[in-house]
Amino acid sequence: MELYETGNANIWSNSYVREQLLKAHLNPDSDAASRKPKTITATVDWVLKNQSGTGSIIDLGCGPGLYTQEFAARGWATVGVDINESAINHAIESGKLQGLAIRYLHQSYLNKIDAGAFDMATCIYCDFSALTNEQQKTFLLNVHQLLTPSGVLVFDVFGAGISQTKMAGRSWERANANGFWSKFPCYVLSECQHFAQEQVWGQKYIIIPDSGEPSTYILWDHYFTVEKLESLLLAAGFSVIETKSDLVQESDFASGDVLFVRARKI
Numbered sequence: 583m584e585l586y587e588t589g590n591a592n593i594w595s596n597s598y599v600r601e602q603l604l605k606a607h608l609n610p611d612s613d614a615a616s617r618k619p620k621t622i623t624a625t626v627d628w629v630l631k632n633q634s635g636t637g638s639i640i641d642l643g644c645g646p647g648l649y650t651q652e653f654a655a656r657g658w659a660t661v662g663v664d665i666n667e668s669a670i671n672h673a674i675e676s677g678k679l680q681g682l683a684i685r686y687l688h689q690s691y692l693n694k695i696d697a698g699a700f701d702m703a704t705c706i707y708c709d710f711s712a713l714t715n716e717q718q719k720t721f722l723l724n725v726h727q728l729l730t731p732s733g734v735l736v737f738d739v740f741g742a743g744i745s746q747t748k749m750a751g752r753s754w755e756r757a758n759a760n761g762f763w764s765k766f767p768c769y770v771l772s773e774c775q776h777f778a779q780e781q782v783w784g785q786k787y788i789i790i791p792d793s794g795e796p797s798t799y800i801l802w803d804h805y806f807t808v809e810k811l812e813s814l815l816l817a818a819g820f821s822v823i824e825t826k827s828d829l830v831q832e833s834d835f836a837s838g839d840v841l842f843v844r845a846r847k848i
């Protein structure tokens with residue numbers, strides 16, 4: 583695998599895989615895709631602590647709306663953005679059922695977002711770690727433009743501890759029909775590689791279904807120190823006002839070594 587090699591498919595937009603991800607988001611007993619309800623509530627408490635009153639908030643990579651619903655229920659004018667159409671559709675329906683006035687946009691947060699200016703922006707569950715260096719810069723530029731003067735960005739990334747949960751190598755398996763990757767029985771070829779200098783793990787999956795074309799998905803997990811984040815954020819016009827590394831008390835997926843950052847637009 584080469585650094586930042588791209589596949590021909592994306593887990594968040596493939597019409598079959600995105601449905602499996604929605605199921606994972608909505609499973610309260612698993613940290614895959616979304617964290618468990620207890621961690622989500624603790625995160626929302628921390629995100630909104632010390633706020634004098636309510637304001638406007640935009641959740642980037644909002645998934646099925648587990649955080650947007652909490653923000654809106656606590657009186658914040660809330661917008662959610664996501665590229666997973668299945669997740670966004672679920673978020674819209676679920677918000678309506680709960681009588682919450684949340685606006686949802688089905689688009690990439692790497693493109694310009696035309697939704698006004700916000701007091702806060704959030705991006706939760708290590709999305710930032712999944713972006714290439716260039717995408718991280720684009721993301722921060724977009725967020726900067728979305729925030730009011732002195733607006734606040736809260737997001738989380740993996741720490742170096744993620745390396746303890748990964749193992750470089752290659753493997754393959756035969757998967758049954760209606761599994762995570764395909765509705766057809768398929769072969770799943772996996773490759774995991776550490777790019778130590780760039781502090782990123784790459785995970786490549788080649789899916790070869792019994793019927794149809796093969797697909798290649800490549801996922802990146804960057805890990806960070808506080809110092810590295812501070813310098814990235816400063817270059818993008820943000821100053822770090824707080825970090826927290828014990829918000830995720832337990833995780834049964836990826837790594838529990840997670841660093842939350844609160845940064846102010848300067």
Ligand SMILES: C[S@@+](CC[C@H](N)C(=O)[O-])C[C@H]1O[C@@H](n2cnc3c(N)ncnc32)[C@H](O)[C@@H]1O
Pocket residue numbers: 594607615616617642643644645646648649663664665666669689690691692705706707708709
């Ligand atoms: C790990 S999930 C977390 C979802 C949600 N924040 C949560 O914790 O429940 C990452 C989310 O980011 C979304 N996403 C990934 N890349 C995106 C992009 N470029 N623009 C918008 N959303 C994106 C995915 O569709 C997915 O819903």
